[in-house]
Amino acid sequence: MNAVAVSLPPMPDMDALKHRQQAAWSSGNYAVVGTTLQIVGERLAEAVDLRWDERVLDVAAGNGNATLAAARRGGQVVSTDYVPALLDLGQARAEAEQLQVAFAEADAEALPFADASFDVVLSTFGVMFTPDHARAAGELARVCRPGGRIGLANWTPEGFIGQMFKVLGRHIAPPAGVQPPSLWGTAAHVQSLFGDTAGAIGVTARMFNFRYRSAAHMIDVFRTWYGPVQKAFQALPADRAAELEQDLHALMERMDRGNGNGLVIPSEYLEIVVVRR
Numbered sequence: 016m017n018a019v020a021v022s023l024p025p026m027p028d029m030d031a032l033k034h035r036q037q038a039a040w041s042s043g044n045y046a047v048v049g050t051t052l053q054i055v056g057e058r059l060a061e062a063v064d065l066r067w068d069e070r071v072l073d074v075a076a077g078n079g080n081a082t083l084a085a086a087r088r089g090g091q092v093v094s095t096d097y098v099p100a101l102l103d104l105g106q107a108r109a110e111a112e113q114l115q116v117a118f119a120e121a122d123a124e125a126l127p128f129a130d131a132s133f134d135v136v137l138s139t140f141g142v143m144f145t146p147d148h149a150r151a152a153g154e155l156a157r158v159c160r161p162g163g164r165i166g167l168a169n170w171t172p173e174g175f176i177g178q179m180f181k182v183l184g185r186h187i188a189p190p191a192g193v194q195p196p197s198l199w200g201t202a203a204h205v206q207s208l209f210g211d212t213a214g215a216i217g218v219t220a221r222m223f224n225f226r227y228r229s230a231a232h233m234i235d236v237f238r239t240w241y242g243p244v245q246k247a248f249q250a251l252p253a254d255r256a257a258e259l260e261q262d263l264h265a266l267m268e269r270m271d272r273g274n275g276n277g278l279v280i281p282s283e284y285l286e287i288v289v290v291r292r
Contacts, residue, residue: 075141
């Protein structure tokens with residue numbers, strides 16, 4: 016019997032993908048959108064039941080929502096991201112509130128900290144965008160001490176942001192062989208990622224309400240400041256960019272709960288607390 020050659024799809028170049036993602040998040044200014052999400056960081060700091068003087072690491076911290084929430088509760092916080100400009104914005108926010116926070120540039124898939132260095136590890140809409148889900152989850156678990164807590168806020172596939180990325184994916188093909196970020200917003204995927212490193216995993220579905228004047232206003236803000244959306248528009252010729260704008264407008268109108276008085280879009284996310292085994 017002759018063997019049949021099977022052609023397997025090429026493995027994605029994770030380093031190249033990471034560089035492209037870093038460029039996307041470095042473009043625009045995520046903080047314009049990120050600052051509106053502060054309440055998520057506050058909720059997450061409460062969900063992990065943070066205590067005074069606990070050692071806290073904020074991973075893929077952006078402009079520091081969870082960082083500030085933890086520092087306000089007396090945490091000894093190290094705030095990390097691979098976009099230096101966002102760390103600078105987080106530092107300015109911390110200094111304005113006279114909060115003591117350390118800031119460090121770091122890759123979520125290769126954290127420069129020793130095993131079991133932290134009592135609490137946090138990430139709000141950050142680590143979910145890493146290319147290698149298993150590697151990133153392994154790093155979160157590695158730097159968290161036994162009995163410590165890992166707190167995550169991740170957009171769900173069904174929620175607005177999950178749906179927005181599906182719209183983007185119809186216009187700009189996502190990298191082949193890479194798991195979508197919204198998988199982090201499913202309980203089954205989180206369970207598979209942390210597995211034996213978790214003594215317990217708590218999952219709570221929550222909503223964040225995006226609030227803008229109109230769909231046109233929200234699209235303008237996102238295409239100007241939110242890196243992935245900005246890059247998508249820049250990559251498309253004018254006619255296809257117009258189609259993307261139409262699809263985003265239709266999505267926003269469909270999910271709007273503002274009843275004609277401004278745009279209000281509930282976006283579901285999972286609030287996750289993993290207790291380290």
